[in-house]
Amino acid sequence: MSKFAIEVMGISKRYERGKAGRIQNAGDVLRAITSPFRKDTRPDSHFWALKDVSFALHEGEILGIVGENGAGKSTLLKILSRIVAPTQGKAIMHGRVGALLEVGTGFHDELTGRENVFLNGAILGLKHRDITRLFDEIVAFSGVEAFIDTPVKRYSSGMRLRLGFAVAAYLNPEILIIDEVLAVGDDEFRRRSMGKMNSLANEGRTVIYVSHAMRTVQQLCTRAIYLSKGQILGDGTPNEVIENYLKPQTTRTTSDNSLLALARPADVQRDAPRLAHITVLDDIGNPTSTVKLGEPLRFRVDIESTRPVSDCDVIIRIETTDNIAVTTVRSSDYQQWYSISPDAPLTINCTIPKLNLEPAEYEVTLLIRDKHRIICDHLPRVHRLMVSNVPYGIDAPPLAMVGVVTAYSEWAIEGDS
Amino acid sequence: MPKSYTTIITPPHGWQALNFAEVWQYRDLLWVWTRSQISARYKQSVLGVLWAVINPLVNMIIYSAVFSVLARFPSNGVPYALFLFCGLVPWTFFQACAIGGMTSLTQNASIIKKVYFPRLILPFGNVCVSLFDFLFYFLILIVFMLLHALSTPSGFVFGAELLTMTAFPLPAPFVIQPTWGILLVPLFMMQVIAVGMGIGLIFGALDAQFRDAGRILAVLVNIGFWGTPILYSTTQFNLLDGWVNRLNPMAGVVEGFRWAFLGLPAPSPTWLLSSLVAIGIFLVGAYYFKRVETTMMDVL
Numbered sequence: 001m002s003k004f005a006i007e008v009m010g011i012s013k014r015y016e017r018g019k020a021g022r023i024q025n026a027g028d029v030l031r032a033i034t035s036p037f038r039k040d041t042r043p044d045s046h047f048w049a050l051k052d053v054s055f056a057l058h059e060g061e062i063l064g065i066v067g068e069n070g071a072g073k074s075t076l077l078k079i080l081s082r083i084v085a086p087t088q089g090k091a092i093m094h095g096r097v098g099a100l101l102e103v104g105t106g107f108h109d110e111l112t113g114r115e116n117v118f119l120n121g122a123i124l125g126l127k128h129r130d131i132t133r134l135f136d137e138i139v140a141f142s143g144v145e146a147f148i149d150t151p152v153k154r155y156s157s158g159m160r161l162r163l164g165f166a167v168a169a170y171l172n173p174e175i176l177i178i179d180e181v182l183a184v185g186d187d188e189f190r191r192r193s194m195g196k197m198n199s200l201a202n203e204g205r206t207v208i209y210v211s212h213a214m215r216t217v218q219q220l221c222t223r224a225i226y227l228s229k230g231q232i233l234g235d236g237t238p239n240e241v242i243e244n245y246l247k248p249q250t251t252r253t254t255s256d257n258s259l260l261a262l263a264r265p266a267d268v269q270r271d272a273p274r275l276a277h278i279t280v281l282d283d284i285g286n287p288t289s290t291v292k293l294g295e296p297l298r299f300r301v302d303i304e305s306t307r308p309v310s311d312c313d314v315i316i317r318i319e320t321t322d323n324i325a326v327t328t329v330r331s332s333d334y335q336q337w338y339s340i341s342p343d344a345p346l347t348i349n350c351t352i353p354k355l356n357l358e359p360a361e362y363e364v365t366l367l368i369r370d371k372h373r374i375i376c377d378h379l380p381r382v383h384r385l386m387v388s389n390v391p392y393g394i395d396a397p398p399l400a401m402v403g404v405v406t407a408y409s410e411w412a413i414e415g416d417s
Numbered sequence: 418m419p420k421s422y423t424t425i426i427t428p429p430h431g432w433q434a435l436n437f438a439e440v441w442q443y444r445d446l447l448w449v450w451t452r453s454q455i456s457a458r459y460k461q462s463v464l465g466v467l468w469a470v471i472n473p474l475v476n477m478i479i480y481s482a483v484f485s486v487l488a489r490f491p492s493n494g495v496p497y498a499l500f501l502f503c504g505l506v507p508w509t510f511f512q513a514c515a516i517g518g519m520t521s522l523t524q525n526a527s528i529i530k531k532v533y534f535p536r537l538i539l540p541f542g543n544v545c546v547s548l549f550d551f552l553f554y555f556l557i558l559i560v561f562m563l564l565h566a567l568s569t570p571s572g573f574v575f576g577a578e579l580l581t582m583t584a585f586p587l588p589a590p591f592v593i594q595p596t597w598g599i600l601l602v603p604l605f606m607m608q609v610i611a612v613g614m615g616i617g618l619i620f621g622a623l624d625a626q627f628r629d630a631g632r633i634l635a636v637l638v639n640i641g642f643w644g645t646p647i648l649y650s651t652t653q654f655n656l657l658d659g660w661v662n663r664l665n666p667m668a669g670v671v672e673g674f675r676w677a678f679l680g681l682p683a684p685s686p687t688w689l690l691s692s693l694v695a696i697g698i699f700l701v702g703a704y705y706f707k708r709v710e711t712t713m714m715d716v717l
Contacts, residue, residue: 081532082424082426083532083533085427086426086427094423099531106528106532107528110457110460118449119446119449122443122446122450123533123534
């Protein structure tokens with residue numbers, strides 16, 4: 001545990017804004033040709049995807065990197081796997097790096113699965129006989145035996161993913177970098193690949209894993225880093241960091257929770273009542289984005305309208321991040337019909353006293369319908385909701401295995417009184 | 418990859434980024450990559466590797482027909498088909514190095530964006546694939562030379578001239594006398610690789626940013642073909658007091674091939690000038706490529 005596997009020192013990455021595909025005249029061409037030799041000094045011409053990121057990882061650690069979209073997670077992984085170069089800073093990788101970035105890895109479409117395994121092995125710097133030795137294991141893990149001599153272009157995305165993971169994990173890299181790929185795999189594959197990552201770490205290898213699924217990070221990782229806008233805001237145990245990760249979301253959703261400016265689906269009426277705000281409340285009525293397991297779920301919804309409407313009903317649906325609807329509640333089921341006029345906006349409170357959602361991230365969808373049951377406004381997956389308080393610790397199985405809700409249950413040995 | 422497998426990742430700067438040693442460390446990959454490129458290319462084709470032969474053969478027959486039979490181009494006393502082929506072989510190789518080198522980057526963008534290896538492996542691999550094709554051309558050349566040698570002195574009916582539609586009575590039977598220049602052929606090949614890769618690297622880097630570069634290169638290669646003494650000899654056209662031929666690295670190579678295989682006069686020492694040009698093109702290409710390599714990923 002004492003030796004460092006990865007040392008990252010002040011890594012920054014600057015991207016040129018609008019550089020791609022913006023070449024329209026001779027001047028642009030000249031700029032493009034000479035750009036490697038010039039420094040673009042216009043302040044708005046670039047942005048920093050990563051800013052002064054530093055951390056060090058010991059051998060055997062499993063690091064989870066969490067953060068919003070665009071926080072710089074993928075950029076960091078690309079730098080560590082040397083696909084893009086940093087603009088500033090330095091990173092030292094002690095060992096061979098196997099990487100699985102997005103789905104598919106470095107597969108050559110025309111080549112067969114077998115040829116691609118050898119190609120990727122060579123890319124990792126392995127000798128032919130070493131790859132031969134590991135080949136059977138790779139194929140067995142990926143489960144594509146029957147298609148190993150078929151060109152990869154005919155593989156399904158699941159097969160590519162499984163073979164890609166097997167290649168990255170079994171070609172014995174000292175450092176394994178995995179970018180949010182398990183989310184696409186099926187449950188069986190997810191379980192096996194997490195097991196593989198765990199056993200790699202136990203052998204003293206180092207794993208970096210990026211995920212939006214907090215729960216996976218909690219289960220799998222020994223450490224987590226929270227990236228936001230290219231900077232590290234949290235570094236510690238997964239539980240600590242995920243707590244950290246939720247805090248800014250609380251403030252963000254409460255300070256700016258207006259829904260009016262958001263884009264609506266195309267089928268939504270233009271001139272109709274609008275869902276203006278949604279707030280999740282804690283048990284004493286303060287805005288929050290985190291609810292503790294077993295606590296009541298309380299929503300406050302503001303509705304505005306530019307014309308008088310009557311007999312509307314409001315629908316709230318809760319879904320998991322992998323698109324499973326947990327429940328849908330309708331005000332009309334409880335004989336609640338609302339009338340809204342331009343000078344009298346409405347605030348509705350909806351409480352679900354006991355839902356017992358498993359600790360995870362959920363998404364809330366809002367709908368409002370008029371008296372003809374026509375959808376007036378629809379905001380799919382507009383609000384994030386966290387259920388916290390991990391009851392089982394990091395060994396907890398994934399949601400898909402235990403279910404979405406946790407139920408109260410009574411246990412007894414028959415005959416005892 | 419070094420033995421200890423420690424990698425230090427830093428921002429690139431200048432010549433330090435030009436790391437040919439790394440390509441050498443990845444030579445296993447170069448080998449696997451070349452093999453898989455070759456196998457992928459012929460995977461879904463019936464004639465397979467024969468295609469490597471068909472193109473240059475057809476070229477030779479057409480050019481021989483047009484320029485020897487119709488236009489009656491002189492060929493310094495050598496059967497025109499052989500004269501032509503000695504120019505066509507290095508040129509085809511050059512063309513494969515340059516155009517293939519350029520497209521090797523954009524074509525493999527999906528791999529480049531997912532996994533690291535020295536990007537120079539791609540154009541180098543392309544050179545290796547082109548060398549594989551070159552072996553076939555080379556074989557054809559040898560076969561034609563043998564046919565010619567067999568047919569000329571003892572009057573075999575079955576001769577190269579007949580095969581290649583140049584069965585016109587030559588003023589005097591020409592005896593092919595390969596010279597010791599053959600030993601220099603690897604050197605000529607190096608020169609072709611240097612020019613071809615250099616140009617491929619420059620245009621590959623440009624092509625990643627704007628796709629016009631590919632079209633421009635196709636035009637330039639076409640101009641180069643007619644500007645190089647392939648269909649004609651340097652004694653026939655000598656543009657700008659011969660400076661075009663002296664500076665054109667490919668002209669030196671073509672002359673070298675004719676000297677080595679056919680026994681035509683050796684290229685003048687100014688050939689070294691064209692070698693310098695070749696080295697220059699290669700260094701410029703490699704340097705520019707390295708400068709762009711790191712930002713290329715952002716736009717590819």
